[in-house]
Amino acid sequence: xxxxxxxxxxxxxxxxxxxxxxxxxxxxxxxxxxxxxxxxxxxxxxxxxxxxxxxxxxxxxxxxxxxxxxxxxxxxxxxxxxxxxxxxxxxxxxxxxxxxxxxxxxxxxxxxxxxxxxxxxxxxxxxxxxxxxxxxxxxxxxxxxxxxxxxxxxxxxxxxxxxxxxxxxxxxxxxxxxxxxxxxxxxxxxxxxxxxxxxxxxxxxxxxxxxxxxxxxxxxxxxxxxxxx
Amino acid sequence: xxxxxxxxxxxxxxxxxxxxxxxxxxxxxxxxxxxxxxxxxxxxxxxxxxxxxxxxxxxxxxxxxxxxxxxxxxxxxxxxxxxxxxxxxxxxxxxxxxxxxxxxxxxxxxxxxxxxxxxxxxxxxxxxxxxxxxxxxxxxxxxxxxxxxxxxxxxxxxxxxxxxxxxxxxxxxxxxxxxxxxxxxxxxxxxxxxxxxxxxxxxxxxxxxxxxxxxxxxxxxxxxxxxxxxxxxxxxxxxxxxxxxxxxxxxxxxxxxxxxxxxxxxxxxxxxxxxxxxxxxxxxxxxxxxxxxxxxxxxx
Numbered sequence: 300x301x302x303x304x305x306x307x308x309x310x311x312x313x314x315x316x317x318x319x320x321x322x323x324x325x326x327x328x329x330x331x332x333x334x335x336x337x338x339x340x341x342x343x344x345x346x347x348x349x350x351x352x353x354x355x356x357x358x359x360x361x362x363x364x365x366x367x368x369x370x371x372x373x374x375x376x377x378x379x380x381x382x383x384x385x386x387x388x389x390x391x392x393x394x395x396x397x398x399x400x401x402x403x404x405x406x407x408x409x410x411x412x413x414x415x416x417x418x419x420x421x422x423x424x425x426x427x428x429x430x431x432x433x434x435x436x437x438x439x440x441x442x443x444x445x446x447x448x449x450x451x452x453x454x455x456x457x458x459x460x461x462x463x464x465x466x467x468x469x470x471x472x473x474x475x476x477x478x479x480x481x482x483x484x485x486x487x488x489x490x491x492x493x494x495x496x497x498x499x500x501x502x503x504x505x506x507x508x509x510x511x512x513x514x515x516x517x518x519x520x521x522x523x524x525x526x527x528x
Numbered sequence: 529x530x531x532x533x534x535x536x537x538x539x540x541x542x543x544x545x546x547x548x549x550x551x552x553x554x555x556x557x558x559x560x561x562x563x564x565x566x567x568x569x570x571x572x573x574x575x576x577x578x579x580x581x582x583x584x585x586x587x588x589x590x591x592x593x594x595x596x597x598x599x600x601x602x603x604x605x606x607x608x609x610x611x612x613x614x615x616x617x618x619x620x621x622x623x624x625x626x627x628x629x630x631x632x633x634x635x636x637x638x639x640x641x642x643x644x645x646x647x648x649x650x651x652x653x654x655x656x657x658x659x660x661x662x663x664x665x666x667x668x669x670x671x672x673x674x675x676x677x678x679x680x681x682x683x684x685x686x687x688x689x690x691x692x693x694x695x696x697x698x699x700x701x702x703x704x705x706x707x708x709x710x711x712x713x714x715x716x717x718x719x720x721x722x723x724x725x726x727x728x729x730x731x732x733x734x735x736x737x738x739x740x741x742x743x744x745x746x747x748x749x750x751x752x753x754x755x756x757x758x759x760x761x762x763x764x765x766x767x768x769x770x771x772x773x774x775x776x777x778x779x780x781x782x783x784x785x786x787x788x789x790x791x792x793x794x795x796x797x798x799x800x801x802x803x804x805x806x807x808x809x810x811x812x813x814x815x816x817x818x819x820x821x822x823x824x825x826x827x828x
Contacts, residue, residue, distance in 0.1 A: 349739070372744070379741030391733060402733075405533045406742035454740070 300458060300489045301325040301348060306357035308343050308513075316355070317343040319513035325491060327457075330484045332500050333493040334524060335510035341493040344510065345460050348491075349381060350374050362457050379407055382451030382459040382488075386466035388443045390435040396446050397422065397431035403450045417453060425449045425479055441472035445479065452483055459483060461492040465499060473499060497524040537750035538757060541726050548722045549758055555718050556762025556813075559711030560806045561769040566704035567802045568770065568794060573697045575792040577690075581664030584686035588613065588657040588674050591681045595655040599626045605679045613657055618669060620660040627655050654681055712813065719758070719814055720821040723751050727822075752818040759814030760807065767803045774799060 308318040318340045346352045359366040364377045404414045425445040465473035484490045507522030598606045601624045613622045631650040638644040675683045785791040
């Protein structure tokens with residue numbers, strides 16, 4: 300589903316590569332943690348998958364997209380097959396919960412009756428039925444992240460990228476969010492989650508890819524966050 | 529493409545930076561108004577040229593010898609000139625005016641100024657041919673062919689005075705165009721700036737749009753349409769401005785010369801004939817500026 304082959308990325312403003320000869324493969328339906336300290340290259344990794352950046356060297360594949368080589372006009376297609384969740388939720392504060400989710404479908408031109416049908420479905424899936432008409436500021440952090448997840452998942456992407464999705468949440472709420480991500484993973488969606496959260500990684504016992512200074516230093520099938528960290 | 533979505537984005541965008549939008553609309557309106565003014569002056573000049581040139585004629589003045597001795601242009605030198613004029617291509621009619629007739633006409637013209645009549649004697653006025661041309665623009669042919677010929681004292685191109693007048697109008701028109709151009713440049717910068725501000729205030733939306741795979745059209749079209757809508761409102765205002773200036777200013781100012789037939793009247797129809805160009809200019813400017821701005825300065 301996701302494959303990086305000898306990928307290096309050097310930013311113009313830096314002498315050290317953000318990613319240095321990284322090769323990783325994620326299968327369809329996998330749940331993978333991407334861990335490592337700040338500056339280890341996690342964000343660059345995710346940005347390459349979204350074609351927010353292009354690699355300096357190597358090749359990136361997502362599903363059957365040759366991400367680094369594809370024409371610019373095809374990038375929207377790639378992004379439609381990837382859902383994204385962030386630490387800061389990135390909701391539109393002037394739209395309701397349902398409108399926030401619907402927005403993701405409106406802007407890719409989905410017909411209105413489809414939107415009317417699938418938005419309540421996905422809100423139910425993330426446990427927000429009954430809150431469709433709330434504004435984001437009326438929700439707790441955990442609920443806001445659920446809206447973000449609903450928005451990321453409403454178009455049924457092949458891959459869900461989560462960049463520190465629990466970074467702003469307390470442990471209990473984080474646990475709920477992880478359960479939700481697991482549920483989404485069980486529908487067959489590949490989930491790649493960049494995180495610093497030891498307890499979550501340790502308790503889930505999923506595949507762990509660890510980056511350090513742009514290199515993959517560990518790839519455990521059922522890993523923990525790491526000793527002494 | 530969901531039209532309703534794009535439309536609601538446009539409305540939101542225009543409302544969100546309403547002061548910039550108003551500035552953009554007004555600048556566009558003024559610049560288009562000046563452009564329209566220039567175009568109207570062009571129409572006015574065209575119309576005046578047809579009216580005036582029809583009334584003008586070229587005069588060929590005879591030497592003193594002919595003026596004094598040949599009252600009906602029957603002698604050889606005068607009649608050969610007459611024939612030569614008549615057979616010149618582009619000449620419509622040629623009339624001969626002898627010294628006495630010239631003096632009568634002079635008396636009519638200066639009836640109000642008796643002191644002029646005291647000074648001028650018939651002997652001071654030459655006989656002349658008055659030539660009407662089928663194409664008044666080609667008077668220089670006559671001037672060139674007959675200046676310096678035997679029996680000819682001078683050739684007077686009646687068009688020359690008018691040419692100076694029209695040069696003046698041309699200057700007014702050019703000035704209007706130059707100011708319009710400067711204003712258009714200001715409008716262009718404002719459009720560009722408004723789009724950048726608009727894109728900045730909507731960066732979260734646009735960021736999400738990109739992330740969920742909205743195409744470039746979907747992210748950029750609302751900004752472009754915003755610019756075009758503002759441009760079109762500007763064009764409507766500029767047409768209003770021109771109609772207002774015509775009705776309340778020009779018509780009143782030029783009332784007397786219009787009644788006297790000196791200046792042809794500009795109708796509402798003239799303003800309407802010019803307005804499609806203003807709308808077209810508004811669209812072209814806003815689309816190009818919008819497109820270039822989005823390409824160069826806004827990362828969407």
